Amino acid sequence: MGPEPLGPVRAVSARISRRLLLAALTLSALSPLVLLLLTSVGREWFFPALWPASITIESWRDAFGGGGRIAGALGTSLALAVATGLASAAVGWPIGRTMADLRGWPRHVGAAAAFLPVAAPPVALATGLHLSALTMGVAGTFGGVLLSHLVPAVGYAALYFLGVFTLFDRRIEDEARTLGARSRTVLWRVTVPMLRRQVGEAFLLGFLVSWAQVATTLVIGGGRVRTLPLEVFSYLQAGQDRYAATGALLLVIPALLMLGAVRFAVDRAEATPL
Amino acid sequence: MTAPALRLVGVGVRFGDAPGLRGIGFEVAPGERLVLLGASGAGKTTLLRAIAGLAPAETGRIVIGGRDVTPLPAESRDAVYLHQTPLLFPHLSVFENVAFPLRIRGVEEATLRATVAELLESVRLDGLGRRRTSTLSGGQRHRAALARAMAARPAVLLLDEPLTALDPSLREEVRTTLLSLQAHYRPAMVIVTHDLEDAAVLGDRIGILLGGTIAQLDSPERLFRRPASLPVARFLGIPNIVTGSVEAGQFRSALGSMPVGGELPAGPAAAAFGSEALHADPCGTMRGVVRRIHHGPRGATLRVEVAGIKLEAAAPAGAMPLPGDELLFTIEPDRVTVLPGATDVR
Numbered sequence: 290m291g292p293e294p295l296g297p298v299r300a301v302s303a304r305i306s307r308r309l310l311l312a313a314l315t316l317s318a319l320s321p322l323v324l325l326l327l328t329s330v331g332r333e334w335f336f337p338a339l340w341p342a343s344i345t346i347e348s349w350r351d352a353f354g355g356g357g358r359i360a361g362a363l364g365t366s367l368a369l370a371v372a373t374g375l376a377s378a379a380v381g382w383p384i385g386r387t388m389a390d391l392r393g394w395p396r397h398v399g400a401a402a403a404f405l406p407v408a409a410p411p412v413a414l415a416t417g418l419h420l421s422a423l424t425m426g427v428a429g430t431f432g433g434v435l436l437s438h439l440v441p442a443v444g445y446a447a448l449y450f451l452g453v454f455t456l457f458d459r460r461i462e463d464e465a466r467t468l469g470a471r472s473r474t475v476l477w478r479v480t481v482p483m484l485r486r487q488v489g490e491a492f493l494l495g496f497l498v499s500w501a502q503v504a505t506t507l508v509i510g511g512g513r514v515r516t517l518p519l520e521v522f523s524y525l526q527a528g529q530d531r532y533a534a535t536g537a538l539l540l541v542i543p544a545l546l547m548l549g550a551v552r553f554a555v556d557r558a559e560a561t562p563l
Numbered sequence: 564m565t566a567p568a569l570r571l572v573g574v575g576v577r578f579g580d581a582p583g584l585r586g587i588g589f590e591v592a593p594g595e596r597l598v599l600l601g602a603s604g605a606g607k608t609t610l611l612r613a614i615a616g617l618a619p620a621e622t623g624r625i626v627i628g629g630r631d632v633t634p635l636p637a638e639s640r641d642a643v644y645l646h647q648t649p650l651l652f653p654h655l656s657v658f659e660n661v662a663f664p665l666r667i668r669g670v671e672e673a674t675l676r677a678t679v680a681e682l683l684e685s686v687r688l689d690g691l692g693r694r695r696t697s698t699l700s701g702g703q704r705h706r707a708a709l710a711r712a713m714a715a716r717p718a719v720l721l722l723d724e725p726l727t728a729l730d731p732s733l734r735e736e737v738r739t740t741l742l743s744l745q746a747h748y749r750p751a752m753v754i755v756t757h758d759l760e761d762a763a764v765l766g767d768r769i770g771i772l773l774g775g776t777i778a779q780l781d782s783p784e785r786l787f788r789r790p791a792s793l794p795v796a797r798f799l800g801i802p803n804i805v806t807g808s809v810e811a812g813q814f815r816s817a818l819g820s821m822p823v824g825g826e827l828p829a830g831p832a833a834a835a836f837g838s839e840a841l842h843a844d845p846c847g848t849m850r851g852v853v854r855r856i857h858h859g860p861r862g863a864t865l866r867v868e869v870a871g872i873k874l875e876a877a878a879p880a881g882a883m884p885l886p887g888d889e890l891l892f893t894i895e896p897d898r899v900t901v902l903p904g905a906t907d908v909r
Binding site: 458460461463464465466467468469470471474478479482483485 | 612615616617636637638640642643644645646650652653654655663664666667668711712715721
């Protein structure tokens with residue numbers, strides 16, 4: 290016997306509750322963005338006014354105008370995030386797969402090692418990495434900041450691929466091998482295409498980890514590598530709310546675009562018959 | 564004489580810390596089907612994986628097409644392994660799945676397209692080449708996997724329980740496809756199963772894996788009629804095993820005596836026979852009581868007690884007796900296998 294059907298009153302009430310919940314979620318997601326947008330274009334907007342006294346696109350014009358700090362920082366952030374996403378997916382794959390092959394305590398130790406940079410407070414991580422960066426002579430360089438972003442990003446990617454390969458059916462690779470495919474062919478023609486969604490998600494994970502890094506960028510970059518989050522902080526400290534809001538919006542938009550692009554690319558590839 | 568497509572010489576494979584398989588040796592001719600029968604955990608799949616190069620053989624040699632492939636990786640062995648459930652590549656269309664072995668061998672596009680089209684037609688999947696594998700039915704998936712395997716033109720095709728997970732109608736469909744493909748492309752086949760019916764239908768020869776070794780390797784007819792040992796007889800589910808002894812060319816037991824074919828040493832022995840060897844006969848010499856009638860998919864059999872021994876007998880063609888009826892029975896000696904030295908019978 291199935292569950293008792295809802296009565297008409299309860300069914301309507303459930304429908305209304307679902308719609309209210311959806312509306313609340315949408316509002317909570319959009320309202321900060323709307324507020325940021327208004328702040329970025331609002332001039333002379335003081336409490337308790339509900340609306341700015343006037344509108345200006347000065348901060349947006351300056352952001353992308355010649356020599357704008359925000360545009361340069363956006364470019365650096367994008368370069369760092371894309372490089373981190375690619376490298377963390379490439380490095381996290383074999384680490385995750387190796388850990389998935391392990392059994393018992395070696396697997397736990399491997400997972401704990403991957404989790405450590407993820408769990409460590411960013412400032413503590415940055416401090417530890419700074420000493421290493423100084424020793425390696427990469428402090429204050431793009432490469433040094435990239436390496437520092439890779440530490441937590443690879444941890445995330447390795448843990449992600451540990452889950453992926455724990456569930457992955459290796460027998461399909463075995464079958465490909467007996468059909469005559471060498472290991473490299475199996476990797477590039479079977480495993481990677483099969484797991485392209487997961488690879489895309491691992492890239493996105495690394496991208497977002499790098500995109501949000503502040504402490505490591507600040508400490509390892511030493512102020513010479515300027516990313517968008519750092520610029521937003523510096524505008525906030527200087528009380529330039531309009532510019533800070535513009536930078537904050539620019540932080541959100543590429544991340545959302547990248548999320549959409551990865552999903553679109555994977556969905557499209559999976560829907561293509563030949 | 565044709566050189567064997569597959570030859571195993573003294574192959575041993577471990578199962579973790581257990582001794583596993585040892586001293587496995589047999590040959591399979593091109594176009595021949597060898598079925599390996601064994602209980603769950605007998606090592607059938609392990610042996611198949613060792614032949615494919617997916618599990619290491621600890622000892623012995625594996626020769627495929629006259630070439631010792633023991634040290635070679637799976638991709639260089641010319642033996643395709645098919646799992647119980649068809650593992651098609653989900654990111655490729657049906658056409659590209661079948662084309663996979665040809666693409667990795669660098670076959671020219673026109674030849675590849677013609678070969679794949681022929682294979683798809685031979686498994687009745689023509690017209691479905693552009694489909695995604697996830698849209699295929701269970702039977703279609705099996706047929707696509709078989710076509711892909713044949714595209715590699717392997718010397719040996721290794722099939723792990725190919726019919727086990729299928730319902731009866733699909734079973735027939737896959738079995739027919741398997742046999743027709745083999746008749747056309749002639750690979751040697753090693754098929755692993757625990758199903759006696761599948762083994763009897765698919766095998767030119769059947770090997771019984773018991774206790775880590777091949778206990779008997781014979782044609783289906785000989786195997787089912789003349790099991791080589793009591794463990795084999797038990798594995799085959801032969802219902803009647805009666806202890807006795809061999810004396811002066813006769814097997815003597817509580818059922819009486821019967822001539823023994825071949826050279827058997829005097830001493831303790833057991834007679835093994837199926838229900839078809841024992842039937843009600845008005846001129847019979849053994850009196851028995853019907854205890855129960857068992858109706859199965861292949862007809863009825865009688866559970867009878869003869870001379871205090873519980874036996875299974877063929878049901879008479881005419882009127883069915885009732886439990887408690889007393890009947891006379893006859894044993895057909897040529898359907899009985901006498902196994903020497905067997906004293907530990909149930």
